[in-house]
Each structure stands twice: as structure tokens, then as C-alpha cells.
Amino acid sequence: MEPRVLTSKKPLTLKGFFLQWEWMLVLLFIAVIVMNVNLSDYFWDYNNLRDATMSFLDKAFIVLPMVFIIILADIDISVGSIVALSSVIMADLYAHGVPMELALIVCLAVGTLCGYINGLLIVKFKELSSVIVTLSTMIIYRGIAYILLKDQSVGKFPKWFNYLGWGYVGSIPFILIAFAVFAVLFGILLHKTTFGRKVYAIGSNPTASRYSGVQVDRIKIIVFTLAGLMSAVTALFLTSRMGSTRPNIATGYELDVIAMVVLGGISTAGGKGRMIGAILAVFLIGYLRYGLGLINISAQTLLIVIGLLLIFAVSVPKLKWKGTGAKGKAV
């Protein structure tokens, strides 16, 4: 079965257009909204819908590069640790008298460097899978964060820093605008540039890509570096929302992020999926969590609901592609 050829090169008919996974997500999203409106009287309220995005969008910045990574058929589970390390270094520098503006830039630099190291290790040690490499760096990065802060928390940032996580532009949360800008940039990078085409090519068939002159290693390093940078962006927003930071922040973020990407229809086998799917999944999970939170459902029940949604997400496309494959044979 060669599903990548069938899905990415198939001429788009009207029927084919509506049979895409993204439409399923739109339907699911509408179902979640309708369900929430019926469950709680507080859900359908502009201020609430708006402010809810402020609490779930922080990790969404990592979803964008994670789409690239999973299309490459790789994975990065160190992103949560990169968030913690870049946040801790920023807070520690500020606590030692470094101006916040500079600390902020260092935070981004640390994240970028961490991502670059991930990329470098992955292309240098080809016999190791990216899970193993990033599992190691996941432990190392968080370990460094613990060494730096010694299990303490640091905070008391300047007032203006609060704006990142809590501020509005007009009546729209700043974080929502920032996410929209990054989402468009990453969407263009994936779908409208040769870089994006190469990412799909590598994910579909790395060997063939290498032989046809695609600089596989270079692209992988760039993608992992981007993931580091965006983890640092998440660190900025998360730290701003918390008002203080600790070495154990963002624990488990990597799993949340990967869950959103997978729900977005990006196949872990590589070479398949689109940015819009992952973005839809961010809002789908975000509003699902928020809506269930509004009816004060227990934390465990919420995890079960999201788990079920994921199982649904990974099983339905399988059925669909099996169908398309059969069709291929019949023709």
C-alpha cells in the first residue's frame, strides 16, 4: 500500500474535498461547541470563549513545528523540558539583575540551541531513533533546570511581562494574535515553499529523497531547531501567565502537543497531514477541556474523554485509507 501517493497527488474532486480528515475535525469541533453550549450556560459568552484561548494556546506554539517533525516521521518528546529550561534560565538571569528584555532574548536563544542540539544528535546518530535521542535530551534539559534552580521557584517579573499571557490588543488576547501570526507563517512554510515540499518528501521516503538531492540532514536540523525556538516562545507565554517559574513547569506538554498533532490528522508514519488539521485540533481539545471544566467534571473523567477522542482520531483515518487502498486495487 502506498497511501502517500494516493492522498497527496490525487486530483481534488468535490467529493474528495469533503472526505478529508479536516472536515471530520470541523464536524467534531461543531459537535463539541454544541455540546458545551447545552452543558453550560456560561460557555456561549464572548468574553469566556475569548479568555479560554488564553489558557490553552500556550502549548499550541509547539504544535506548529511538531507538525513538521511528525510529517518527517520523527518525534520530539523533549519540548516540555525545553520550555522548562528556557523559562528557568530567563527567570534566573532576571533574578540576578539581568534586564528582562535581555533575559527574554536569552530564553529564545536557549530554546533554539536546545532544538539545534536535538537536530544535530538525530542526524549524527542515524541508528538511534528520534524518540531515544529526545528522551535523553528531555531528561538532560530538565535536569539542568533542576540544577540551576535547586527545586525552588523564581518570579516577581516586571509588570509589563504579564502582558504576554494576560494582555489584550483591543479586545483580542495578545496570545491569540501571536498564535495566529505564527500559524500563518508555519502554514506557508509547510504548504507554499519548496522547504515544505521537501519535508513531505523526506517523510514519505527518506532514502529516495536523499538520492534525489534533498539535503535531508539540513532540513531535519532546521525543523528541530524551530521546535526548540517555539518551545521557548511557549516558555515566554507560560511564564508570563504563571508569574513565577519552577523546574517542573510544562511537565507532560510533549504528550499534549503530540496528541493535538495526531488528532489533527498528521500521520505518525510520516509524509501526511496538513497544518490546518493540527490548528483545528488545538481549538477542538482546548474548547473540549474548557467546556468540561465549566461543568466541573473531575480531572480523571476529562483525561478519559480526551483519550477516547484520540483513539477515534487514529482509528478513523486508518479505516478511510484502507478504503482508498482497496479502491486503488479495484481500478
Added chain:
Amino acid sequence: MKKVLTLGLAAVMAVTLLAGCGGNNKEAGASGGGSPSASAGQPSDAGGKKRLAIIFKNTGNPYGEKQMEGFKKAVEENGDEAILKAPDQPTAEAQIQMIEELISQKVDAIAIAANDPDALQPALQKAMNAGIKVISLDSAVNAQSRITHVNQADPERIGRTLIQGVSEMIGGEGEIAILSATSQATNQNTWIEWMKKELEDPKYANIKLVKVAYGDDLRDKSVSETEALLKSYPNLKAIIAPTTVGIAAAGKVLTDKGLKDKVKLTGLGLPSEMAEYIESGVCPWMYLWNPIDVGYLAGYTAEALVKGEITGAVGEKFTAGTLGEKEIVADGDGTQVMLGDPFKFDSGNIAEWKEVY
């Protein structure tokens, strides 16, 4: 073949959509019908009924469940509705999200046992700006993030009592270690400070505090931290665990390893969880206040604030149900209400208390 498949898929989608709507209609019908389960936490019956919420540190903590139970009891005694919430992980991030959800629901009061004293400040200030009465209980938030705090017991008395107790157990000499909750847990850190102050007394010159370990109030981490303590300090004479999760984990490790006569255990624990270790002698005695009372007092404090009986200023008094009259006292740059002294549980009284909580 192709058409059949396409039709099949289209049908599946249509059914999914319908199923979604069908489910929702049913929900709508249920809440419209006023079913008590569907309307829990909803404003449909908000005719004068206030809604007061409590957020504990995390789920699966029996101590926290008792606290929430006490809070609920107090709120219901006032004829109001209690909302009980706890995140699945003991993190500030998760609590911020819950605070946002409660602000959206326009509750009247939030009582919170904080996972971090400072990290919740922006979220709680947002809640207070929205007119919600915010108090902390058990584990405090900083004074700018709350109106007042409900303290389970005088931190100085807890810290000093634990050292006095441990000194008696080991005959005033030897190495001791502390197994705490998370490194940011406000109350544990305050108690540990008082323990260290008590240790400065010359009569404890032969007692050496070798390490403060953090089990994060997670059962498995507390177990492995205890095991690490026993390995690193073979001459350890006693462990003080000022957290219910930690002391139970340490009790289990000491029992399993048969160290009952070598290493003593004390701290703050739940009688029902600790009864077997107190009866077996692993933990000769321990202390705690009644978590139900802590939650109950928080419930009455929040009620008094919502009703406007108090504003959270020093010297104000209010009646806290069966606990009688309570007074607000100063606490650093904020204010607090104190429940009372820690209570000692030993082999003489544990049998009756283990049934209670």
C-alpha cells in the same frame, strides 16, 4: 465499488453528525427538565443561591478529599452550593486553568489550596477584579493574591512540636531527615523553617538534620525518596514527614524493609492511613489537625466574605458554625484565620480516630 465506499463514508459522517446532535438534544432536555445531576453547577436554580468553589492541589489525595468535604458541609449549612475541583497533576498551570473556568462561571467565592504561592497571583487577581472573594486554605498564596487565609494550625507550633517529638523518640541524639511535599509547598516550607529554628536550641546539639527530601506528594516519588534517604544515610535515626502522602509512603518502606526498631517515623498523617504503622510501632506517634475542620472553616470564612460580614481585615470576628467564633489575625503583610493546635495521635487513641478520617 468506489461509489459504495464513498456513499458509506458519507453515511458514516452524517450519522456522526446526527449522533452528535442527538446526544446534545438529550442533554438539553435533561437540563431543561431540571434533573439534579445535569444542573449541578448550573445557574438554572441560582435564585439567591450562592456558588462557592474550592480548588485542592490535586486529585487522589484523601486529605484533600476530606478538606473538600468539610468545605461542602459548611457551604451547604448556609444553604448555598459548593463546587469541588482538583487538577490531575499538582501544578500551578492546572490550577490557573481551573481558576479561569470558575471566573467564567461567575462563582461568588474561590477557596484554594495552592501548588505555588506566587504563580497563581495573576489568575487570582483577575478573579478578585471580577468580584469573586478569594481565600486560600491549608497551603497559602501570597498576600496580594487573596483576601485572607485559613491556616490549619500555628506553623511555629507544628514545627517545634515535630522536633520535640522526634527528639523524644530517638533519645535526643542521632541523624534525622525530613521528607516533604514539593519544594514550593508553602506550608511545608514554613514548618521546616520552624523545625530548623527549634533545632538551634542547644539541647538538640546531638541531633543532626542531614537532608530535606521532596516526595512531591506523589506516592511513588515519596517511596523512592525514602529509599534513597535510607541508602545515603545508613545511620539515620528518624524521618519526619510533614505531609500525609510522604508519611504513609515512608511507613510502608520502613515496614517492608523491617527497619521498625532502627528508624523512627513521625510527622503529619491521616489516622486511617497511618493506623497500621502506629499500631505496629513504626511510627510511635504523629500529629494532625482535622482536615474536615480546615475545609469547614474555609467554607464559613468564604461565606462570611460573600455575605459581607467580614472584609478580611485584622480584628474582625465571625461565627464558623460548630467551630464557634473565629477572629482574623495578621500574617506577614496579609491576614489569616487559625484553626488551632495540632493533635497528637498515638497507639492509645488511633483506634477511635482511624474510623473518622
